[in-house]
Amino acid sequence: MADIDGKLFTKVYHKPSHKPYYLPYNSVHPIHIKKNIIFTMLLRTIRYCSTFEAYVHERESLRMAFLLNKYSNKCIDEQFNKTWSKFYIHETIDYNNYDRLRQKIIEHPEKEKTWIDYNKIIYLKNYPVFIRINVQYIWNIYMNNSNKIVKNLLDIQLIILTLLSRPIIFDSAKMNNLCTLDIKLTDTYEILLTKAAYDDSTLSLFCTIIVPTDFHLRYL
Structure with missing residues (x-):
């Protein structure tokens, strides 16, 4: 200068x-x-x-x-x-x-940034586009519902969607894949980041109820 x-x-x-x-x-x-x-x-x-x-x-x-x-x-x-x-x-x-x-x-105006309230919204950047809306919809219900049965069903859906969007690691017919979910919500961080192992048969059972569960939740 x-x-x-x-x-x-x-x-x-x-x-x-x-x-x-x-x-x-x-x-x-x-x-x-x-x-x-x-x-x-x-x-x-x-x-x-x-x-x-x-x-x-x-x-x-x-x-x-x-x-x-x-x-x-x-x-x-x-x-x-x-x-x-x-x-x-x-x-x-x-x-x-x-x-x-x-x-x-x-003098060109800069594009206004969209600020995210991480206390209310999950930022799921690694999910495939076709399931992002579904995940956010499920998560919003999860956070605003006190019914334990409904929350358990939602846990199942979140698990399935996580497995669908990530590489699945097989270890003696077990799957341990829930340790890398990218969640920006500190209050419930441990809920979905807890390491878990599921049998193939259990996963199959989860898949059979994911569609009716989603239908049920949409019309609660």
Whole structure:
């Protein structure tokens, strides 16, 4: 940050010990994570660099860093273009329009975050899409029902849905799979994280009552 001829000048600052290292492209991480790194770094460059010259210098420094980390030039260019198009900017960026387009990005309203009340809602990010609604529906009834019989039946449904959505581990005809359920509710955390073992025959019995139980609960 500096004052040049009465104008504020800003650019990305790099520590002298800074090394151009980013997540290598040949790592085992998902491709969307790697692409998002390029997108985020260029967006930071646009916001921090107050002049077109500073922007170009930082952009090309990023390009070299990503090339050194095995990213292809095509992938880099795609994400650089996406950064601008994300804000509905499709013009060629140059010295004459950089200030105006940069200001458009800076003033662009950010999407409002949805805050989750973890005391009331379970966040089941690992469940397949086709059973998420069912699980949340069952859990809401579970938390608001004092009938022990109904709760026991709900326990069965939650167990089945958990087994359906996770790899099942067999150990001497037993299944021990309920220790990794991702629940964000501290009051009942131990209920579903308790290790349990079920015979195959018991699981079959559970499966035979899951459908009628669901039907019964919907019309209580």
